[in-house]
Amino acid sequence: MFSYSVLKEINKVSKNFKRFKNPPNHWSVLRKKVQPVDKALAHFDDFYKQVFQKKWISIREGLLSKQKYVAVVNNYGDSEETRVQLELNGALNLRILFNLEKDYIKEELQTHSRKKLLDQISYLDRKLERESQKVSLKENEDDLLNSSIDARECSLQSSLNSADIDYTRIIDSKNALSTEKLNEFVPATEIKGKEDFIFESTHYKMFDKHLNIYCYEKDNKTQFDGATKSSTGVTNYYLMDGGSILPVLALDLKPGSKMLDMCASPGGKSLLALQTLYPNLIVTNDISHSRVQRIKSVFKEFIYDFDENWLKSGKIHISNRDARFIEDKIFDRILVDVPCTTDRHSLKENDNNIFKPSRIKERLKLPELQAELLFNALNIVKRGGIVVYSTCSLSPIQNDGVVGMALRKLWEETDYNAVVKDLTPALLQTRSVYNIAHPNLVKLGHLVLPSKSQNYGPTYFCKIQKI
Numbered sequence: 001m002f003s004y005s006v007l008k009e010i011n012k013v014s015k016n017f018k019r020f021k022n023p024p025n026h027w028s029v030l031r032k033k034v035q036p037v038d039k040a041l042a043h044f045d046d047f048y049k050q051v052f053q054k055k056w057i058s059i060r061e062g063l064l065s066k067q068k069y070v071a072v073v074n075n076y077g078d079s080e081e082t083r084v085q086l087e088l089n090g091a092l093n094l095r096i097l098f099n100l101e102k103d104y105i106k107e108e109l110q111t112h113s114r115k116k117l118l119d120q121i122s123y124l125d126r127k128l129e130r131e132s133q134k135v136s137l138k139e140n141e142d143d144l145l146n147s148s149i150d151a152r153e154c155s156l157q158s159s160l161n162s163a164d165i166d167y168t169r170i171i172d173s174k175n176a177l178s179t180e181k182l183n184e185f186v187p188a189t190e191i192k193g194k195e196d197f198i199f200e201s202t203h204y205k206m207f208d209k210h211l212n213i214y215c216y217e218k219d220n221k222t223q224f225d226g227a228t229k230s231s232t233g234v235t236n237y238y239l240m241d242g243g244s245i246l247p248v249l250a251l252d253l254k255p256g257s258k259m260l261d262m263c264a265s266p267g268g269k270s271l272l273a274l275q276t277l278y279p280n281l282i283v284t285n286d287i288s289h290s291r292v293q294r295i296k297s298v299f300k301e302f303i304y305d306f307d308e309n310w311l312k313s314g315k316i317h318i319s320n321r322d323a324r325f326i327e328d329k330i331f332d333r334i335l336v337d338v339p340c341t342t343d344r345h346s347l348k349e350n351d352n353n354i355f356k357p358s359r360i361k362e363r364l365k366l367p368e369l370q371a372e373l374l375f376n377a378l379n380i381v382k383r384g385g386i387v388v389y390s391t392c393s394l395s396p397i398q399n400d401g402v403v404g405m406a407l408r409k410l411w412e413e414t415d416y417n418a419v420v421k422d423l424t425p426a427l428l429q430t431r432s433v434y435n436i437a438h439p440n441l442v443k444l445g446h447l448v449l450p451s452k453s454q455n456y457g458p459t460y461f462c463k464i465q466k467i
Contacts, residue, residue: 036353040346043355048394052441055449059394062450063347063458069224070094070245070456071237072268073212075275076304077230082237083212090222091214094245094433101429210277215242215433218453232304240268242433243448243459247390250423250463251333253278259333262323262373265291267298269335274303274316279333285319285326292320324372332385334377338370340391340398343458344450367402374406378418381466387418389445390461399460400444407464420444421463 044063049056071091073082087093214237216222227235248269253259257279261270264284273282286292295318299306310316323336341354341363350356354363370391377387389406391398403420410416423446427436435454437447445462 036350036355037347040341040343040353040355044343044347044394051394051396058451059449059458061452062455063344065450065452065455066221067344068216068221068242068455069239070242071214071224071227071239072245072272072275073214073237074230074234074302075210075212075277076302077232077234077236079212079236082230083214086214086237089225090220091216091224094213094215095209095211097215097432098429101432105428211272211275213245218432234304235301238268238271238298238302240272241392241459242454242456243392244269245272246430246434246446246448246459247335247337247388247461248272250388250461251335251386253333256280257333258331259283259335260326260328260331260377261285261335261337262326262377263287263337263339265294267295269337270295271298271302273335279315281315281317281330283317283319283328283331285321285323287320287322289320292318324369324376326376326380329380329382331380332382334381334385334387336374336377336387336389338373338389338391338398338402340366340370340393341395343393343395345392367397367405370398370402371405371409374402375409378406378410378416378464378466379414383416383466385466386421387464387466388461389464390459392457392459394447394449394458394460396442399447399462400442403444403462403464416466418464418466421465423463 044060045056048059052059071086073079073086083093214224224237224239227237227239230236251257251259251273253273253276255278258281259270259273259279260283261273262285264270265286265288267284270282270284273279284295286295299310299316299318303310306316311318346353346355353359374387374389377389381387389403393399395401407418407420410418424439427434427446430436433454434456435449435451437449441447442460445460448457448459450457
């Protein structure tokens with residue numbers, strides 16, 4: 001036991017003692033603090049689990065794992081040498097993969113058709129066998145019944161007396177040479193309707209011949225090395241998320257196309273469109289001045305003599321406008337790659353994270369902004385032109401929901417009409433590369449789902465044609 005005097009001294013010392021707290025950036029403080037990435041994951045777990053159910057576990061693993069990229073070979077660099085080097089490193093050309101998958105699909109369709117035909121033949125055989133058994137039983141009963149009839153009644157003469165004449169075999173001389181009768185025996189030389197026939201190769205066309213994009217196969221975690229500079233000083237290939245190439249392919253660019261990329265930063269999709277060598281004009285736009293500078297830096301890195309020749313030629317135009325108010329009606333292709341929750345970034349980076357408390361209002365207003373951007377694109381695109389809407393989010397509200405809102409507004413406020421294009425047949429050939437969501441999860445567009453085996457996306461895209 002301490003004496004009273006000792007306790008008194010201890011009390012004096014404790015009053016003078018001060019507790020010092022760790023600074024705000026100390027690891028112990030940061031670990032206890034709820035970060036924007038934590039809020040994003042909690043929100044996704046609550047929302048997306050209801051949408052994707054059992055699939056959410058694998059999607060979640062993909063989002064939290066290291067992202068995979070594809071390499072877009074730069075046609076303005078040393079393209080041939082770059083392709084050879086990528087193939088030596090084990091990378092695969094997407095065009096070749098898609099063509100191989102197209103052949104597999106044809107074989108599957110032929111096998112399925114043959115199996116269906118064999119099943120029909122088997123069914124008919126079983127049916128005929130049952131009928132023959134019935135006939136056999138009836139004949140046995142008739143034999144027993146007729147055994148008591150006088151043999152004279154079964155003579156040929158008696159049968160002729162009671163027989164019915166089959167008039168169908170008598171040919172009417174008036175109609176014997178009619179065209180209708182003769183056509184039954186004339187072999188077919190041409191299929192009726194072939195003039196409107198669409199070749200299967202066109203139906204499954206997905207990849208442009210000028211594009212060379214490389215990837216690694218499923219479950220291969222190999223990352224691409226840093227791209228080298230070409231003999232002209234530009235970088236030989238551009239790395240981008242594998243899902244991001246699909247919205248550009250869905251635009252179906254043609255020679256002479258005039259394209260608008262409404263929200264273009266950092267410029268990868270516009271650069272990919274340039275690699276097709278088709279557009280006569282590409283307008284890359286963004287509302288942010290800093291993002292426009294980013295687009296320019298990407299073009300300078302990958303396009304030889306960009307400032308002096310390309311901008312002066314008028315083939316590329318970089319604009320800094322609010323895309324909701326663009327009124328130019330000269331475009332037959334418009335890409336609307338809208339600002340969204342950028343799900344993968346929201347789970348990886350606290351900086352500039354849309355789940356920050358200061359950005360709550362901005363996040364809640366995203367669907368409204370997205371619908372306004374898509375509506376304006378549908379309003380200004382030429383008749384017969386194509387608009388592709390895309391996000392990097394899994395949210396059905398930002399995806400199908402926004403498409404539905406924009407189409408409804410188009411029908412209510414204009415005399416234009418539009419149709420959503422189903423790309424399912426064309427996307428079948430991408431199944432060895434992408435994990436495409438089942439149609440029961442996405443009603444209007446298409447969605448690339450992340451997974452650990454092939455970690456691309458998320459990428460939502462919907463192709464709409466103005467009619």
